[in-house]
Amino acid sequence: MTDSRSRFEALSPAHLEVHLPKAQDLDVGTLLRVGGFEELARAPGRRNLFFDEEANILVVLKTGHNETDVRQNLSSLELILSAHATDAVPQGAGNAASASGKHDLVSKSFSATSFSDVVSIGDNAYVIWKPSLPLPRPRARLQRPAIYFTATLKMDSSKSDGSRRIDKEYLTSYEPLPENILEPFQHDRVLGNSDVYLSETRITKIAPKPLNVESDVKPIRGASKRAYPAVPALFTKLRYSTLPDATIASLHVETSHLIAGTVQITEVDLSVQDLLVEEITSLTLPLQTRGGDETIFLYKITSKGNAASPTTNPQVKVSIKADAALDQGSHIDLNVDLQTDAEIPTHNSHPSYAWSRPLKTSSHHKSLSVQSMGRPTSTDGGSRKADSGAAGVIFTFACPATTQKNEEFKMSVKCLNQSDRQRRFAVVTLQPRKPLTGLQPDNDTESDLIAKIFNAPPLARIKTPDVLDLNPDLRIGPLPAGACFETHLSFRAMTSGLLDFGTLRIIDLDTRQSVDVRELPDVVALEAS
Known part of the structure; x- marks a missing residue:
């Protein structure tokens, strides 16, 4: 030494x-x-x-x-x-x-x-x-x-x-x-x-x-004698789109417009922690790009086997290798390594419902059941699905996107019986009651005067519903197992704008169980020309 x-x-x-x-x-x-x-x-x-x-x-x-x-x-x-x-x-x-x-x-x-x-x-x-x-x-x-x-x-x-260094065979004791x-x-x-x-x-x-x-x-x-100005050579951003069974990740790679030369992308890799990633673009590498060019790589992200989706945002790693040949004569190697949380949005799948407890004979006519006021508990996929047993029943509702005020239109109703027994259903429309709490009556009626005596608020008026139900109780069945039935409901648009249908109650006539469907198609009523 x-x-x-x-x-x-x-x-x-x-x-x-x-x-x-x-x-x-x-x-x-x-x-x-x-x-x-x-x-x-x-x-x-x-x-x-x-x-x-x-x-x-x-x-x-x-x-x-x-x-x-x-x-x-x-x-x-x-x-x-x-x-x-x-x-x-x-x-x-x-x-x-x-x-x-x-x-x-x-x-x-x-x-x-x-x-x-x-x-x-x-x-x-x-x-x-x-x-x-x-x-x-x-x-x-x-x-x-x-x-x-x-x-x-x-x-x-x-x-x-x-x-003079002494090799230590053990860790230091009492280290915090x-x-x-x-x-x-x-x-x-x-x-x-x-x-x-x-x-x-x-x-x-x-x-x-x-x-x-x-x-x-x-x-x-x-x-070094001077400080060299530095700018990013490649700009990257990630976007996510959800599908019923997967997530599509789009990796945008943009070459900086300040690069005077050619950038050759030789390798692109995207991995997500505990998830399967499959590239679905057919781009052949190496890929020649110039300043200002943007290339999008698409990846399909799915769960591994039957593993549940992660509850937290998983880690996503992006690796990009490229080499640039500048017009001034320099050749540089680029190696972009990014690691961030994958902000994957939750998929807005078709609503899934669970049957309520058996209702009384007349309970489904005018009021909502207490059990149906809660949030749906079934997690099975399907379009407007009310699950009963392992397979369940699928109801699908469809409407035109627009209609005219004071005109009639129809809502298509499709029912697919995926259960193992014959089913009978009734579909009832429950209109929402929207009081005009801020509107005072023009002339006090006798009932209002009586209410004032007891310091009660005046009786509220009921707002005109967005749609007028033109249907009697709709009956479906008997519907054998595996069979499909299609019918329609008729309505009249009473107001303009986005229409509120209220709630459709589906009742199993055999078990007296019900399901209240609130996620209905969006229909916009236009003013009549």
Whole structure:
């Protein structure tokens, strides 16, 4: 350790240069032999960068020692390369990161022996590295983001401390568990006393690798001469559409209009936690795109086997690999990795109902049953389905989308008996009663005067119903098992606008059970011309 440390100290004075050349096959050795660092600085470089790209960086070390001594020192050194984002428009002093003007993006360590070439010119030796560094998007929102790079050459801490490090076979005792940073919200009434937990280890900060505090050897540092403007190369967004048995996810990939060149999409992958994903687009990759082009990839998301759908939003991961050939001569590799919660909307399936308890003989004529006022409990699929037993019965209602005020129209009623026995039904229309509570009568009648004596509110008027029922009680059956029956109900539109049919009560005439159907087709009544 003492020999390597003394050799590293002997490298001083040394200097690090960081460049982003436009061409990846730049002959650095020839430029150094022609004019040194000055000639290298005149080489064509990148004007801007793109987020999610693999940036090809050129790092050159200049030292006043011969090539043999430099090669011996490289085995005990490491090169730390870091990318930082800054904002050309400061966001104020409220945010510490914004006030400092520095947002750490990524930091990566390389072995110093991974150099591409060592060039000896006169009394100086030049070590050339050509590492690549991914450029993730900053967590902070920057108005005009720009990226600059820093390089640090230091002693390899893993090797310098190896002689005195004692391997520990067991974990340290009495180490505290990670703290739950959401613990103050566990007793919040809004959360309903739910158990919320987020480990403090999930909140991480990407920062350059810290230097060894015990080592007092000063590292060799360098940085890029300028900050490069950065913009996203690919814009992505996810949209979801629900089907009765699946969910369709559409992945929109748009090439930035700022790219002057061709972007070739080579690989696209979408996965959802604990769900099956099937691509349903027939796009052949690789796919050539230009600036402003938008490509949509469709995926079908279903449950695995008989597994139930997840109650919470599952994690969705998107991976996109592409390479861009810019008109200015640069070739860049793009690797977009996104992870977010899949905000899949719940499917609005056809309503499903359960039969109520047997009713009394006359209870279905004028009033709703207490059991039918609750929310339906059956979860079987179907259109306007009232479930009875394993198979049940399916009722389907259909109406024209529009009609004219004061004109008659018909509602189609289809009944499919999927049960194992013969069924008989009656369908009754229950009109809603809507009192005009805010309207006072023009002339007080005798009943109103009596009501005022006892400090009671005046009798309310009943609002005219939206539709006039023109049907007697509709009877269906006897309907054998597996049979289908179709009929219709007649109505007259009394008002204009969206019509309210009220409630249709379906009564099983054999068991005296009933189902109240409120989810009926939407019909708009237009004013007569």
